[in-house]
Amino acid sequence: MYYYVFEQPHSSVDRKVNDKVKMILTDFGIVGEFCVSSPARSAEELVDMGLRKGMGTVVAVGSEDHINRVVNTIKTLERGLHRDIVFGAVPTDKESSLRERLRLQNIQEACEALKYRRFTTVDVGYIEGASYFLTSAEIRVARPTRVTIKADRWESEAEITDMAIYSDLTFNFYNSQHAKGFVDRWVSWLTNNRDVQDKGISLFRAKILRVSGEAVLPVLVEKTVVARTPIVAYKMPRALKLIVKRDRFTPRAEEKKKEPE
Amino acid sequence: MKENEIHTIVGSNVKLTGTLKDTNDIVIHGTVEGEVVSDQNIVVDETANIKGPVTAQAVSVSGVVEGMVRALDKLEIHPSGRVDGNIQTKDLIIHSGARFIGKSDIISDEQGQASSDSSDEDMPVIEQSDETDEESEDGDEEVKVEVDEE
Numbered sequence: 001m002y003y004y005v006f007e008q009p010h011s012s013v014d015r016k017v018n019d020k021v022k023m024i025l026t027d028f029g030i031v032g033e034f035c036v037s038s039p040a041r042s043a044e045e046l047v048d049m050g051l052r053k054g055m056g057t058v059v060a061v062g063s064e065d066h067i068n069r070v071v072n073t074i075k076t077l078e079r080g081l082h083r084d085i086v087f088g089a090v091p092t093d094k095e096s097s098l099r100e101r102l103r104l105q106n107i108q109e110a111c112e113a114l115k116y117r118r119f120t121t122v123d124v125g126y127i128e129g130a131s132y133f134l135t136s137a138e139i140r141v142a143r144p145t146r147v148t149i150k151a152d153r154w155e156s157e158a159e160i161t162d163m164a165i166y167s168d169l170t171f172n173f174y175n176s177q178h179a180k181g182f183v184d185r186w187v188s189w190l191t192n193n194r195d196v197q198d199k200g201i202s203l204f205r206a207k208i209l210r211v212s213g214e215a216v217l218p219v220l221v222e223k224t225v226v227a228r229t230p231i232v233a234y235k236m237p238r239a240l241k242l243i244v245k246r247d248r249f250t251p252r253a254e255e256k257k258k259e260p261e
Numbered sequence: 262m263k264e265n266e267i268h269t270i271v272g273s274n275v276k277l278t279g280t281l282k283d284t285n286d287i288v289i290h291g292t293v294e295g296e297v298v299s300d301q302n303i304v305v306d307e308t309a310n311i312k313g314p315v316t317a318q319a320v321s322v323s324g325v326v327e328g329m330v331r332a333l334d335k336l337e338i339h340p341s342g343r344v345d346g347n348i349q350t351k352d353l354i355i356h357s358g359a360r361f362i363g364k365s366d367i368i369s370d371e372q373g374q375a376s377s378d379s380s381d382e383d384m385p386v387i388e389q390s391d392e393t394d395e396e397s398e399d400g401d402e403e404v405k406v407e408v409d410e411e
Contacts, residue, residue: 154279
């Protein structure tokens with residue numbers, strides 16, 4: 001049976017979206033147990049309760065922050081259960097990167113994917129002692145801060161303001177104060193120069209990543225601070241059974257190839 | 262080189278130490294102290310500075326490389342490029358204004374193929390004349406090539 005964990009609605013719009021999802025699920029005949037997180041019952045507690053009941057498929061409905069929290073709880077508890085949990089997601093944010101990655105146009109398509117329950121195993125990122133994540137973990141600071149990054153067989157030092165670590169441990173970082181300015185980009189666009197790539201942006205892949213800084217920096221998964229530097233991040237290959245549209249899942253590497261030039 | 266195949270980019274404000282290895286293309290805008298190895302292509306941008314050996318199928322140098330450059334298919338040194346070190350390649354292009362100080366060896370097709378089949382093997386045997394060997398023994402092995410822009 002499907003176990004749906006809805007994010008707590010923060011507005012009437014959120015409530016309408018939740019109602020719409022429930023209605024579509026009912027229409028598709030894949031009604032399971034619905035529960036909504038609240039200050040009294042967090043998403044983590046609800047997932048814990050569902051897994052104790054023996055639920056085999058957990059579906060998170062809500063923002064990417066909520067989806068990551070559900071994934072983190074599943075991965076944390078899964079080891080003790082000695083069984084794999086199938087995970088489904090209905091991203092309600094229109095700008096959701098996960099929605100793009102899953103090639104879902106809208107919540108209707110997300111629910112339709114759940115109906116067919118076709119799943120694939122995907123990589124999950126893990127910050128040691130802190131959190132699993134399906135989307136990305138980020139470091140953002142207002143002022144450029146010197147960090148040391150150790151990955152596989154190399155070490156690097158850089159002043160950064162932004163860093164994003166994705167679930168396949170592709171990561172990028174840059175100093176926004178050194179970033180190419182608006183005027184440069186505008187001139188590049190005006191002169192039809194497609195080379196608007198900012199030379200300050202770094203992009204790497206690794207199996208293990210260590211980040212430490214001269215200051216303690218918060219590490220966020222969406223809106224939630226999950227750790228503080230120094231951190232060690234790992235890629236957990238094919239660690240999550242994720243429900244996807246038929247032949248429509250895009251691994252992150254493939255996703256980059258599809259990006260427009 | 263197609264940008265969408267790039268999986269490793271060293272930004273201009275980055276100083277990297279160690280071995281940087283990727284099966285895909287590598288683009289370097291910053292400073293690297295150590296070995297850079299790609300199974301595909303390496304682009305050394307104008308702002309880049311590498312101290313260490315560089316190995317790839319094709320290498321394009323617009324910045325500074327202090328170390329051996331081994332490009333199995335093609336090595337191109339652009340006008341702003343500078344290579345201080347020996348080079349091994351099948352196809353060498355040095356543009357006007359570029360600077361190259363070192364010894365250049367041309368890899369034959371068979372050697373290039375053998376090298377690409379087994380990257381862990383020793384360096385391929387390089388075609389050299391006896392005169393070149395004698396020069397090497399005298400410690401006068403470096404050839405300085407500076408091409409001034411017209």
